[in-house]
Amino acid sequence: MTRDDEGGRPMGEERNWAGNIRFSGTVAHPGTADEVRALITSGGPVRTLGTRHCFNDIADTTGALIALDRMPVVREISPERDAVRVSGGLRYGDIAPWLEAEGLAFANLASLPHISVAGAVATGTHGSGDAIGSLATAVRELTLLTASGEVLRLHRGDPWFDGAVVGIGALGAVLELVLDVEPTYQVAQRVHERPRWDAILGDLDAVTSAGTSVSIFTTWQRTDDADQLWIKQRGADDLAGDLPARLGAVPAEVERHPILGVDAEACTEQGGVPGPWYQRLPHFRLEFTPSAGAELQSEYLVPRGDAVAAIEAVRGMADRISPLLLVNEIRTVAADRLWLSGAYGADVVGLHFTWRPDEPAVRALLPDLEAALPATARPHWGKVFTLDGAEVRRRYARWDDFAALRAELDPDRRFVNPYLERLGF
Structure with missing residues (x-):
């Protein structure tokens, strides 16, 4: 096994996908919502980790790094067959073949099927198409576990929904999402x-x-x-x-x-x-190292x-x-x-x-x-x-509204890390 030269730890265990970020905190792999709640409310800073396909320190913290990859798998199709409920730690590549077998599809996928649903949505990650929104636009419901340990479910049309979907990890741990689906094509x-x-x-x-x-x-x-x-x-x-x-x-x-x-x-x-x-919209196949x-x-x-x-x-x-x-x-x-x-x-x-x-x-x-x-x-x-x-904030018309939402849901700044501090939080 390849080792980290400075720490003697396995490469990739505390690094991001690209290897340019070494995570500062302790990675935990909770298996239940109660275990996630205990990590969030135990005191100290906290962030959530997806598939680590980030290239900056957006997911890093000196405290608890909560990886959602071992949470119970949720894949439930709505009775109307127009939506699917999924656990946030799942990758798009884990969901797409199952959806196809059910005769259903997403309207869009990113270049890589390797990324987690919660991480992609939280960062506004997207595919391509004049008429196709980002992956976040498929979200019709979001289940957050907030800094207080409360489970908050937000639905499309709720006052906070448009602010919470692309939440850059600042509002809580995204446990589940309900996403729009359509007939396969x-x-x-x-x-x-x-x-x-x-x-x-x-x-x-x-x-x-x-x-x-x-x-x-x-x-x-x-x-x-x-x-x-x-x-x-x-x-x-x-x-x-x-x-x-x-x-x-x-x-x-x-x-x-x-x-x-x-x-x-x-x-x-x-x-x-x-x-x-799902075998054409991404540029890369799930079974290979992308890009x-x-x-x-x-x-x-x-x-x-x-x-x-x-x-x-x-x-x-x-x-x-x-x-x-x-x-x-x-x-x-x-x-x-x-x-x-x-x-x-x-x-x-x-x-x-x-x-x-x-x-x-x-x-x-x-x-x-x-x-x-x-x-x-x-x-x-x-x-x-x-x-x-300051320049980043200037380019978002609803920035102050998001800052107020963040303060409401995380008054003790548990989810704030150096990345968010540089943005002004």
Whole structure:
């Protein structure tokens, strides 16, 4: 077993998925709600852990780190068959095949099926699609165990609901969620190579609406064209028409990984072959290490009206970005009303950066990148960013409302950690 050089502990036991964060507290694996309550109310700081697919210290604390992976498994379909109740510690990849066997589906999945439901929802994590909201928009009920030990159930439409869903771990432990589902469907995925940037930016709306889910991948090693255009479409038909050709793109002759030169074995099937929604909407298969493995990530979500300017700003920094970059993915998310969502109040375009695992160099670059992006860009809560707390707060219209909700549910600041302190809590 590989050991941590400084502490002699097993690698991964007290680290995040990427290995760049060493957790400061003691990890506990409660098996019941009463055990979670005892940990929360025993005194001292506390945070909850999902699958640790975060790249900053959002989940860290010096006290108790509550992992929900050993809680009882809850998977219950509503009588109307339009919703499913699940335990927060489950991964999407644990739920999706079971849903498919029941003839049901989620409207959306993120790039990775490896992430926990509670963690993904709490950070506003998303997939891609002009008409598809983040994973948090599927939540219709949330069960929180708060700092007082109270079980709080919030339903869509309740006064606090829109503030609590994307809760960045500040409000309590998310034990269960009820999520919207729909009848199962199939998706076909096609990859096109070398679309021209000028053509993409000349009609970005046409590009992102070419499929149910569309992603543009590039390493910025060239600034005239991107590397790949991935189009996922419900059903078997290719509804993009001649758009890829008008962009100067050509169909990929073999299956591709988003990162050039990496074997595509870990990726979901391409080539326009229809398959179940959960085997096409993610970029990566559950049984493989996703993406590159050794990496860092940042993401900024900008309103669609600012998207072209944001991409041009990144394009203008290509010579500085590309040496640190594994791949940049550009994708879309529909607007919502969740207070701390990156898509609050506006359809957004996400600029997602998968970096080489050189955190000092990445952190040295990010202030210049953040300054070049439009002042409307909101950083993903679980990824690396350097914007100061005051500037982050300025970009959320309901920030003060969330701060009041946090103070109401956690007056003793049990869930507040250094990450939240930097945001002003």
